[in-house]
Amino acid sequence: KIIFAEASIDSNLNNFKVDDNIVSVDETTFFFQRDLRTGKLVNLPNLIATGDKTPFLPARVAKSIPFSSAKLPEILNHFSLKPQTRDANTIGETIRGCERAAINGEQKFCATSLESFIDLSISKLGKQIQLLSIEFSKETKNPMFTISRGMQNMGEHELVCHKMEYPGAVFLCHALNKTGVYKVPLVGRDGTK
Numbered sequence: 001k002i003i004f005a006e007a008s009i010d011s012n013l014n015n016f017k018v019d020d021n022i023v024s025v026d027e028t029t030f031f032f033q034r035d036l037r038t039g040k041l042v043n044l045p046n047l048i049a050t051g052d053k054t055p056f057l058p059a060r061v062a063k064s065i066p067f068s069s070a071k072l073p074e075i076l077n078h079f080s081l082k083p084q085t086r087d088a089n090t091i092g093e094t095i096r097g098c099e100r101a102a103i104n105g106e107q108k109f110c111a112t113s114l115e116s117f118i119d120l121s122i123s124k125l126g127k128q129i130q131l132l133s134i135e136f137s138k139e140t141k142n143p144m145f146t147i148s149r150g151m152q153n154m155g156e157h158e159l160v161c162h163k164m165e166y167p168g169a170v171f172l173c174h175a176l177n178k179t180g181v182y183k184v185p186l187v188g189r190d191g192t193k
Contacts, residue, residue, distance in 0.1 A: 003062055004086075008120060015066070017057070026058075027043050027044075027045060027143075028153075029089070032104070033180065035188060036147065036151060036182060036184065037147065038147055038148065038149050038151070039146060039147065040146065040147045040172055041072045041144065041145070041146055042144075042145050042146075042147065043143050043145075044144075044145055044186075045142050045143040047064075047134060047143065047145075048140055048141065048142070049145050050165075051163070052165065052169075053161050053188070054166070054167070054168060055168070055169055056112070056113050056114045056167050056168060056169040057112065057113055057167075057168035057169070058113065059113040059114070059115040059116070061113075061168075062112040062113035062116070062168060063113070065078050065112075066097060067110070067112055068095065068099070069092065069095050069096055069099060072088075072091070072095065075091060075095075076088050076091065076106075078166045085098075090165045091165075091166060091167070094164040094165055094166045094170055097110075097164060097172060098110035098164070098170070098172060102174070103176075105176055105177035105178070106174055106175065106176050106177075107124060107174065108158070108172065108173065108174035108175075109124075109155050109172075109173055109174075110164070110170055110171065110172050111161075111170065111171045111173060112166075112168065112169075112170050117161075120173070121173065124159055124173075124175065125157065125159055130154075132154070132183060136192055137191075137192055137193040138192050139192075140188050140190055140192040142188055142189045142190055144188065144189050144191075145186035145187060145188050145189075146186065146187050146188075147184055147185070147186060147187040148186060148187045148193075149185070150184040150185045151182055151183065151184050151185065152182065153180060153181075153182055154161075154180075154181040154182060154183055154184055155181060156178065156179065156180050156181070157178070158181040159174070159175050159177055160173065160174060160175070160181075161173040
């Protein structure tokens, strides 16, 4: 299976705070399996953040542009960006994130074109891939959601991909040993599913 994600779900034992009879929920980023239960309230501001719609560069273009910290001046020149700007720093951070060594038990890669995304995913998972992504029934601004009935354990053979900031789409994809993936239905305070 392949999971295409821009946000993760999280919780901890101290998720709730009571202040003057008002209950607040800390932001949820990661979670333990024991915390995944119907009725649990989660705060997911990253889930509702406006997504980056930058498309992949065509494969031939992506291959013609270096993607290396050592070649950062050449990359900035290609995109007509000056060093020391916010955009230049963001490109550098994305490349360094892609170049970082995998942690123990992690497999990772960065895809800079749709073709590399598909080829690298197939090389890690095989050809029987199910693509999952976040879907909303309607637009919402409220990050508070309740876990609904219908959770599915999708298994432990997964690849999670996060969109990185770059002038063309770049996805950092990684798999961690012994990490389960769940498909979790959520219902927002305003009825958004």
